[in-house]
Amino acid sequence: MMSYYKIRIIICFFMPKNLLQLLFLLATAIPISAQKKTSFDQICEKTTVVTSHKNLPAAFKTADSLYITAQTSQEKIKSLILSSELYQYSGNFKKAIGYSESAHSLISQIDNTEQMIYICRLLARQYRQVGLYERSKKYIVKGLESSKLITDSQKSNEMAGLLNQEMAFYEMELGNYSNAIQDIEASLEFFEKAKISNKSKTIAVSYQALGDIYFKLNDYLVSENYYRKAEALLKKGSCTLGLIYNGLGGIRLKQKNWKEAEMYLKKAEKIADTSRSLKLRKAVYSNINDYYEDIGDTFKASLYAVKYVRAYDSITVRNQEFFTKNPENTINKTVKNGGLNIVKNVAIIILFVSIIGLIIFFRTKEKKQRSKLRSIIRTRQQLAYGSKERLEQSSHEIEFSNISVEEIEEKDSDADKKRNESLMTSETESKLLELLEDFEKGNLYNSKSMSLSFLSGELNTNTKYLSYVINQHKSADFKSYINRLRINYIVDKIINDEKYRQYKISILADECGFSSHSKFAAVFKAVTDFSPSAYIKHLDSENQADKDVRFREND
Template identity: 25%
Template sequence: MVQTIRFLLIIFCSVLMKGQSGPDFSILADKAFQKLYQNPDDCISYSQSLLISDQNPEHRVVLQNIISQAYAMKGDYVQSVNIYSQKDDTKEKENQSFFIQAAGDYNLADQYQNLDLYSQSQRIITGILADNKLLKGDNPRMNAITAKLYQLQAINFGINRNLNEALESLGKSDRYLGPHNQENQILEIENRIFKASYLLRQNKQEEAKHLLESTLLLAEKNTDYYFLQALVYENLSRYYFLKEDYDKASEILEKGLSRIESLPYNQLKARIYESLSRNFFALHHDEKYHQYNKLYTELRTQLDSNTKEGIRYIVKLVETNQINNLEFQKQKQTKKVLLISAGIITIILSLLIYFLMLRSSHKDLKKQSEFFQKQKEQELKTGPKPSEEINSGNKTSEKDPNKISKEKEDEILQKLEEWEKQQRYLDKSMSLSVLSSQMGVNTKYLSEVINSSKGKNFNSYINELRINHIARLLRTDPVYLNYKVSYLAEYSGFSSHSAFTTVFKSVTGMSPNIYIREISKNSAS
């Protein structure tokens, strides 16, 4: 019976679409876009029913973009990329309308951004925005694409901590929004939320709070825009977290979660779960901390797996279309994942054996002394981040000029420095292949530069960054001295308590517990 009703609905939409003119399609597409923020599953069903009957290429690319975004909101990146790949390729690209080309390129940039491949996304965005056809502002449909592109650009700038540029791009996005439909109003609300998040990061906390509270009123005028409401609450909670009002922050987060708890907005849910676990950890509410941390860990694991599958899929798609993207082509063979896994296991086993052999020696004492001396030197130099210590360690290492040009090496080193400043080495899922994709750098080149410039392989490099980061926090922020070692291990990106302890001792010459004891003793005296 349900299937029959659904079939009749599709037939009805088909008949309706055949009699629709352009403006009528705009109304239907606007409704589909609204559903994106109400329930992604309803959005997919509704948009696909329109897509079945509409053969207009421009209409189809609009609907495909909406469906693709709905799958991305669910965290189903393979289906999101799959919908993008179903675009009409029966005509050569040069014979397609400019709108179809721009909409398709926007969707691809959005796919890259969903998969954390920000440099690839920014490259596409920059290319499209350089075309004056897009910026004329005389076509409402093109204006929506332009506004979305500037919004994507702002998010990219925000990821790279270029906050002034991010705010400037949001302003440009707003200029292409008109009062024509609900899509423009939704994009305006999103821009206000992003602006507030960047103001928070610029320590303009009261301005951000005022903007978020007024935005919440706009989002709640449409009572079924559940995603936008939850997104505002999630950002507003950060204000109270920064004020150390963890009770208020938790209350706001739970309000946001209540808006989407029964809906498949998995990316946003994961962020809310993570924020709730941090707040309840700060409140020493162990039961709720473990509850939300478990939910976050399970959902984050699922999303990370989906991201990896999405990257593999988009790599194959790019190769099929013969796009010269070396960093993607290097990932096409599944056996590389097995080789990397085997290499990591081998390194971990080697480290364990090495540390067991050193256990009875006196080298730990020397290492402890050297480590504390380094930390004191860092404090005298106004406390640079651990990433700076690693980055400056071995720049004089010899390099084989036949392997990589000096210019390419300097470019990779600059990207590594920016990556360290963002502290993305704390991401538990970070690997050489993932970093290579995010930076837009050949995996072989990246590995070669790390070995020659840092004097160590990738795993030793990232582990040392993590240990220096957590060791400095323990030394400079007394709050961390009260945390369990298992939490410190998870916070700094290690897969287990034992791995963290082993690497910590290799870097500092002592176990985490002994290090904490020494720091506490010095603080007390």
């Protein structure tokens, strides 16, 4: 039998490029070619139930490859619905609704009532969750009309029950609790006609919704009764169970039963913390905040207030893009139009002036930076070409003296400085200055073990004397003095040895004794106003400009 690799070589040799790209896409996802063993529907189901929870990026790839390889409109619709549900699961409602609308458009072109009902319910839920309630209701009504066309009475009743359940959630969002109760009761009647098991999670959702409604109506006895019914039908860890525990905790808060309130809210929090549902988190954190406020623990109350605000803000951010794009969600739009036009015009003028100001600011700053760079280059080149003058107070060294970066070792207090001054003879001070001159001519300051005590040992003196001399005669403390020498050293290397411009920044940092790339970059920028890479780039451009000038003069 021909090996896999031989077959792959033959395919790569004869196949066109576009087909090869398609095959590569399929290879990165779950193998669609294995359709002999597993159907399109089974792959969709596996991706929804298993892959999406273990590896969401892989699930997105699978959904995309399913759409590419879909042979029929039905398969394309299923893959679009899969993508929509995955994006909803990830919290990206914009893309989720986009895929749902694409599926709805495709379903409208074929005759598939059951798929139409499913996508209408999906869109109704998604639009409700982003606050577009009228669009949500539109799809609920369309779904209910379609449910009447199903000839299978069991399926028809089940679909009608789910859509009435969704209508109840819509009414609850608007505060129409009496209508919501009627819709939930209708949903339960349809589920009974459809012979849905009393152990069903679907029925538990209806009971939980009734618990929420009666809680809002302050009928805590009836509310708890429905919560208990819902709890009995659910397994541990579901989002609905989290809402039930939060509701029971809320009831206990109203009854001032702090012990049981804490117990239920802890159960709700455990589910909320592992759930992707922002609605659940927001509700749970709000109740826990109320609990700690009621028992007088203001510190913990503030912690949960922060968690609540974060969940609330996340919902607001998620919904904002839909509100800003849809006229049905704006209030008094016609009244505001005139004012908006004026605001827009003023904003455009302000923006234009700001842009001009920013351009002038950055050009001025760039000129100053280039002037400073040229000054540093000229000074360092003069030193490299043999100038023996000590420019202790030259412009660039004044700039180096203001470094406040890497901590190398201890500082002395003002009292110590004065005391050392009175104890140290002028001969000792002069000798130390000579030793420091010799020290500056070498490269010992680049040692990573450099410290005040280390250098004192090298110069055969004590740390107090050395610290005093550096402070008095070098206009810097010890750490700034060493960093100044290190930066002078590496600037010399970059200017006068082109190979240093090819090195990585981490190598330059190591060369002059800095313990990390980031500390070196911070020092370098504080001194030159450039990052090391930008400094090298500007230096190269300056050198090229000089070459161009000499070239034209020679002409």
